Amino acid sequence: MSLKPKTNRRNFLKTTGMGIMGFPLIMNGFSGVAPSDKIRVAHIGTGNMGGAHIRWFSAFPDAETVALCDVDELRLANARKLLVANNSSANPDLYSDFRRIIERKDIDVITCATPDHWHALVAIMAFESGKDVYGEKPLSFSAKEGKLMLQSMKKHDRIFQLGTQIHAGDNYHRVAEIIQSGALGKIHTVRLWKTGGTSGLGFPPTETPPATLDWNMWLGPAPYAEYTPVKCHGTYRSFFDYSGGVFADFWCHIADILYMSLHPKGLSSIDARGDIPHDGIADTPKWIDVDFKFKDLDVYWTTTPPDVPGADKMGIGAHFEGEKGTLTCDYDKRIISIGGETTDDLPEVTQSSPRSPGHQRNFLDAVKSRIQPESNLEYAREMTLPMHLALISFRLKRKLQWDSDKEEFINDPAANFLLSREYRSPWSLPVY
Known part of the structure; x- marks a missing residue:
């Protein structure tokens, strides 16, 4: 099931992310979450920062990494090994085309650690499909992209956190x-x-791309x-x-x-x-x-x-x-x-x-409460x-x-x- 408005799953995540009097819970000690109630996460881009995303989000008991995507087969294989090393029960689906993740209705959140020129398009397509986004910096490749990202996020009522981890310090x-x-x-x-x-x-010469890399x-x-x-x-x-x-x-x-x-x-x-x-x-x-x-x-x-x-x-x-x-x-x-x-x-x-409960924790809490996180898109764009x-x-x-x-x-x-x-x-x- 996806995190679309008015679904039981969305209502559960919203209520479990709020404490008495409506204040967001600091979830460091959150445990005992049923598998069906976990936030289902997919990671797009699995290089250096993508690997950090895998380690961070796999450490939360209320999040489950269900898919990984990279255009480089070697990086994708290494990402799967990293995830399993951090969570032996993980069994993620592997993709070379992020659109296969975007079209899935059972994924709640994507993280994006692609090269900069992909940041905006991945986020916008995720918003349009009803997914929330944790996106690496810089926010976008161009000024126009940032404006369109904000318009899309608001139109589709999504949550976004920019990966400026130091912001939580x-x-x-x-x-x-x-x-x-x-x-x-x-x-x-x-x-x-x-x-x-x-x-x-x-001045290196051009080469034939490795067979393991989809250069196009x-x-x-x-x-x-x-x-x-x-x-x-x-x-x-x-x-x-x-x-x-x-x-x-x-x-x-x-x-x-x-x-x-x-x-x-x-x-x-x-x-x-x-x-x-x-x-x-x-x-x-x-x-x-x-x-x-x-x-x-x-x-x-x-x-x-x-x-x-x-x-x-x-x-x-x-x-x-x-x-x-x-x-x-x-x-x-x-x-x-x-x-x-x-x-x-x-x-x-x-x-x-x-003070912040932690940058990634703040994002997951926002996914549940539907209240924008600290490094939200409007702030990040400005x-x-x-x-x-x-x-x-x-x-x-x-x-x-x-x-x-x-x-x-x-x-x-x-x-x-x-x-x-x-x-x-x-x-x-x-x-x-």
């Missing part, structure tokens, strides 16, 4: 509390950074390209046909704390500078710096850590500058400076936000959009003006053209 919650308390005064500047970028990958299906909606291993597993993000490099990969890791803390609005200009590698076929940024202008807030992204205390020891981080003080953080550290004094916490700022706009500025090599209300560049047909991409036949996006 205590440090991000605490940073947001401190900034929102006003202890640093009004925040006027935020600096974000991530060291490293795309390497050139040399791997490409999917992306433009056709002859096969070379560096365009596939592991390094596909080095190519604009499939992703946006290290910048696209890590933007949401650290922009997340900016949006958790300040919810910036009114983005009006984007000015990116950078370069691509010159020692290979890769074409995403070797380095990229971006200036963003929001309403009452300046945000700067750099590939080199800024000249602020502690940043030189952080490969990724955020630095908030306020009228009274500053806060520098990464995933698990904080450096707070106020009035010449430095500390890692402000005990006078009380805990004001509920947080991801500046990344897409920055890459457009990078590719056009000029500053761009943005209309936040209309969600389009101002008097700039070339930039607006890059907000989306035509899919390769037979794939297409829906029209809402």
